[in-house]
Amino acid sequence: MDTTxxxxxxxxxxxxxxxxxxxxxxxxxxxxxxxxxxxxxxxYETSMAFTLEANQLNFPIEWIxxxxxxxNFSHIFADTTLPIIRWFGNSLLVAIVxxxxxxxxxxxxxxxxxxxxxxxxxxxxxxxxxxxxxxxAVTLIPSFLLLRDFKLLDTYAAIWLPAAATVxxxxxxxxxxxxxxxxxEDAARVDGAGRFRIxxxxxxxxxxxxxxxxxxFTFLGLWNDLFWPLIVLSNRETLTLPVGLLVIQQxxxxxxxxxxxxxxxxxxxxxxxxAIFQNKIIAGITTTGMAGQ
Amino acid sequence: MTTTxxxxxxxxxxxxxxxxxxxxxxxxxxxxxxxxxxxxxxLIYPIFRGMQISLFDWKIMLxxxxxxxxxxxxxxxxxxxxxxxxxxxxxxxxxxxVVNVILSLLVATGLKHPFFGSNFLRVLFYAxxxxxxxxxxxxxxxVWDTQLGIINYFFTTLLGGPRIAWLGTPSNVIPVLAVxxxxxxxGFPMLVFIAGLQNIPDHLYEAAKIDGANPVQTxxxxxxxxxxxxxxxxxxxxxxxxxxxxxxxxxxxxxxxGNASRTAVMLLYETAWKFFRFGYAxxxxxxxxxVMIVVTVILFGVMRRRTQY
Numbered sequence: 001m002d003t004t005x006x007x008x009x010x011x012x013x014x015x016x017x018x019x020x021x022x023x024x025x026x027x028x029x030x031x032x033x034x035x036x037x038x039x040x041x042x043x044y045e046t047s048m049a050f051t052l053e054a055n056q057l058n059f060p061i062e063w064i065x066x067x068x069x070x071x072n073f074s075h076i077f078a079d080t081t082l083p084i085i086r087w088f089g090n091s092l093l094v095a096i097v098x099x100x101x102x103x104x105x106x107x108x109x110x111x112x113x114x115x116x117x118x119x120x121x122x123x124x125x126x127x128x129x130x131x132x133x134x135x136x137a138v139t140l141i142p143s144f145l146l147l148r149d150f151k152l153l154d155t156y157a158a159i160w161l162p163a164a165a166t167v168x169x170x171x172x173x174x175x176x177x178x179x180x181x182x183x184x185e186d187a188a189r190v191d192g193a194g195r196f197r198i199x200x201x202x203x204x205x206x207x208x209x210x211x212x213x214x215x216x217f218t219f220l221g222l223w224n225d226l227f228w229p230l231i232v233l234s235n236r237e238t239l240t241l242p243v244g245l246l247v248i249q250q251x252x253x254x255x256x257x258x259x260x261x262x263x264x265x266x267x268x269x270x271x272x273x274x275a276i277f278q279n280k281i282i283a284g285i286t287t288t289g290m291a292g293q
Numbered sequence: 294m295t296t297t298x299x300x301x302x303x304x305x306x307x308x309x310x311x312x313x314x315x316x317x318x319x320x321x322x323x324x325x326x327x328x329x330x331x332x333x334x335x336l337i338y339p340i341f342r343g344m345q346i347s348l349f350d351w352k353i354m355l356x357x358x359x360x361x362x363x364x365x366x367x368x369x370x371x372x373x374x375x376x377x378x379x380x381x382x383x384x385x386x387x388x389x390x391v392v393n394v395i396l397s398l399l400v401a402t403g404l405k406h407p408f409f410g411s412n413f414l415r416v417l418f419y420a421x422x423x424x425x426x427x428x429x430x431x432x433x434x435x436v437w438d439t440q441l442g443i444i445n446y447f448f449t450t451l452l453g454g455p456r457i458a459w460l461g462t463p464s465n466v467i468p469v470l471a472v473x474x475x476x477x478x479x480g481f482p483m484l485v486f487i488a489g490l491q492n493i494p495d496h497l498y499e500a501a502k503i504d505g506a507n508p509v510q511t512x513x514x515x516x517x518x519x520x521x522x523x524x525x526x527x528x529x530x531x532x533x534x535x536x537x538x539x540x541x542x543x544x545x546x547x548x549x550x551g552n553a554s555r556t557a558v559m560l561l562y563e564t565a566w567k568f569f570r571f572g573y574a575x576x577x578x579x580x581x582x583x584v585m586i587v588v589t590v591i592l593f594g595v596m597r598r599r600t601q602y
Binding site for chain 2: 020021023024027028030031034035037038039040041042044045048057059060061105106108109111112113116117118119124127128131133134135136137138139140141142143144145146161162164165167170195199220223224225226227231241242243245246249256259260262263266267270271273274275278281282285286
């Protein structure tokens with residue numbers, strides 16, 4: 001907003017600021033109800049996680065628990081049938097390794113489709129594009145049977161291998177590899193660099209932003225996914241956190257506080273991560289969202 | 294689609310040198326090979342395999358599967374519960390997509406230009422999408438609870454309304470799940486719309502202002518037509534996501550009361566992994582996919598036409 005450099009009329013500057021204030025107030029009045037609706041369930045989850053089991057049913061709702069108690073957490077940690085720390089670690093492992101696989105394969109393919117020539121390139125790319133139209137529902141049963149035949153059920157390979165088939169990352173990376181000027185590659189080629197080295201040392205560092213965005217989304221997707229882990233994991237020790245939460249939820253008709261503290265353990269780190277990287281995440285969505293077009 | 298990105302022009306005249314070019318290009322396949330391997334095994338192959346399994350009375354314990362032709366599909370087409378579930382999945386999808394698109398576009402319009410705290414609001418509105426669906430489920434059950442939920446706490450206790458069984462009444466449960474899903478997901482289309490709106494050149498809005506257009510007219514005649522490409526992307530991705538809804542009804546309402554909130558993918562899941570009828574479940578998947586592909590193509594057709602102005 002250009003309200004600076006106005007020695008001519010100071011009143012104009014003041015008017016500009018005033019208009020800005022009115023606009024802010026007006027928009028805040030508009031958005032406040034929505035903001036409250038968004039915040040309340042999160043606040044409720046947090047309060048209840050720190051509310052004594054005996055006070056869970058208190059009416060009116062205690063938005064600030066009285067007393068603030070960590071007994072739900074100590075219960076959950078003490079219960080050996082609910083190895084939530086183990087689940088947390090499992091989820092981290094699943095998400096980190098899965099992200100590395102997806103990002104590496106997506107940059108390789110995205111690079112090839114953007115900058116390398118080979119027979120059938122556009123045909124192969126069209127196949128990738130068309131596969132976006134196929135709903136994941138049809139692949140569930142055959143993938144499950146395949147993993148069963150390979151004796152991979154109840155291992156994390158059952159999550160990583162199908163994840164490696166995703167195509168959206170390729171579109172994102174391809175888009176970004178396009179924007180690299182040819183001169184950089186040519187210079188590297190003159191210096192005698194092979195095609196893999198050009199990809200790895202010249203081009204990859206230039207698309208770091210897109211790689212970070214793709215990593216964050218892939219990580220969050222794997223970290224939060226419930227459906228596929230629910231299908232391929234059954235041993236209680238190997239569960240990921242979302243599946244573990246379901247176990248807690250299904251057993252918690254009596255202990256409400258337990259489910260809330262479990263939900264808190266799962267959501268607090270994710271929200272913290274989000275709060276720290278919000279700039280990158282939001283910028284990432286806007287670029288990925290655009291890449292989809 | 295651009296096909297040439299390398300500066301080296303492909304020589305077309307002499308076939309030996311063309312052959313040499315192709316041979317030189319062969320190592321390039323190594324770049325796409327790793328992904329294509331997984332893509333073929335876990336995406337292409339399962340599509341055809343799934344169609345094949347749907348023709349069998351596939352039971353996981355059996356050594357030899359029993360081929361039954363189209364019997365699964367015949368049974369499915371006659372299955373009243375299946376069509377009820379498909380209809381209610383469609384209703385859920387329409388509610389969710391329509392509310393999500395309208396809400397997120399309006400919010401994006403408000404947040405497009407920065408104002409005091411606008412960045413905070415953006416971050417806040419996307420925050421629910423960071424949660425796992427399991428967390429959403431745990432919170433959702435308790436938010437909508439008839440006796441102790443916070444909705445009825447405000448609605449009944451504070452405002453004196455009737456005590457409504459949100460999840461216990463067949464006519465309420467799908468809208469309730471849709472609202473819950475909108476709360477969880479509207480941040481994503483909002484961000485995509487903000488990006489789309491920022492791509493609309495400012496001079497168009499200035500011209501409209503000079504011509505004396507009011508904000509509603511500006512929205513109707515400038516924003517809506519120019520946001521159509523983004524809208525197409527949002528509507529199609531939202532459609533694909535919400536037509537395959539599983540976890541919200543699975544956790545929050547258990548598909549009930551009765552079958553009132555059972556969805557297509559939930560039925561598929563239960564048929565396959567609770568009752569182990571993989572053939573029948575595959576038929577469900579094939580019908581769902583067919584319906585979805587047809588709708589996607591129609592969406593593309595309708596919205597593409599409206600994009601050309």
